[in-house]
Amino acid sequence: MAEDQLEQSRExxxxxxxxxxxxxxxxxxxxxxxxxxxxLVNRSLDPVSGVRxxxxxxxxxxxxxxxxNEGKYQFDYIVSFSLYMETIxxxxxxxxxxxxxxxxxxxxxxxxxxxxxxxxxxVRFWDRDGAVWERTTTRLQRLEGAxxxxxxxxxxxxxxxxxxxxxTPVRKKxxxxxxxxx
Numbered sequence: 001m002a003e004d005q006l007e008q009s010r011e012x013x014x015x016x017x018x019x020x021x022x023x024x025x026x027x028x029x030x031x032x033x034x035x036x037x038x039x040l041v042n043r044s045l046d047p048v049s050g051v052r053x054x055x056x057x058x059x060x061x062x063x064x065x066x067x068x069n070e071g072k073y074q075f076d077y078i079v080s081f082s083l084y085m086e087t088i089x090x091x092x093x094x095x096x097x098x099x100x101x102x103x104x105x106x107x108x109x110x111x112x113x114x115x116x117x118x119x120x121x122x123v124r125f126w127d128r129d130g131a132v133w134e135r136t137t138t139r140l141q142r143l144e145g146a147x148x149x150x151x152x153x154x155x156x157x158x159x160x161x162x163x164x165x166x167x168t169p170v171r172k173k174x175x176x177x178x179x180x181x182x
Contacts, residue, residue, distance in 0.1 A: 036098035048125040056120035079103040079163040091177035103163035
């Protein structure tokens with residue numbers, strides 16, 4: 001009986017520690033009638049901080065082949081994007097339209113051509129208790145120690161063509177708040 005209560009207490013503590021992190025999520029709209037958009041939402045009643053969003057865009061238009069001769073990038077058809085936000089307020093949705101994506105290098109920059117596929121998404125953030133979390137398309141994980149080192153995480157995209165987001169992503173009130181992500 002005491003073992004069952006201890007196990008229940010552990011499960012309750014784990015659920016409580018994940019409560020805010022479960023309310024931070026993202027998804028990609030790929031509606032054929034509209035532009036591709038990436039949405040990042042904090043549905044919690046508390047802000048999240050140190051938010052780092054990473055994603056990749058695959059471009060099969062051939063425009064990036066001009067960069068191949070430089071021999072710098074392992075994959076010359078994948079562009080890596082990284083966005084840092086100091087905080088995302090409670091009940092806030094961030095929307096990045098694919099039309100704002102730019103990529104290239106110091107010599108040449110390309111606007112986003114049609115047919116870009118967004119992938120490799122992940123977001124890291126600190127919750128209200130100072131825990132570092134990472135959400136990917138398949139999991140939500142609390143990071144500790146060396147896993148939480150942001151410098152290593154930022155270098156993951158070094159083998160891809162660098163990209164940046166032109167302008168400022170749209171911030172708006174989240175459609176629902178205080179509810180876990182789906």
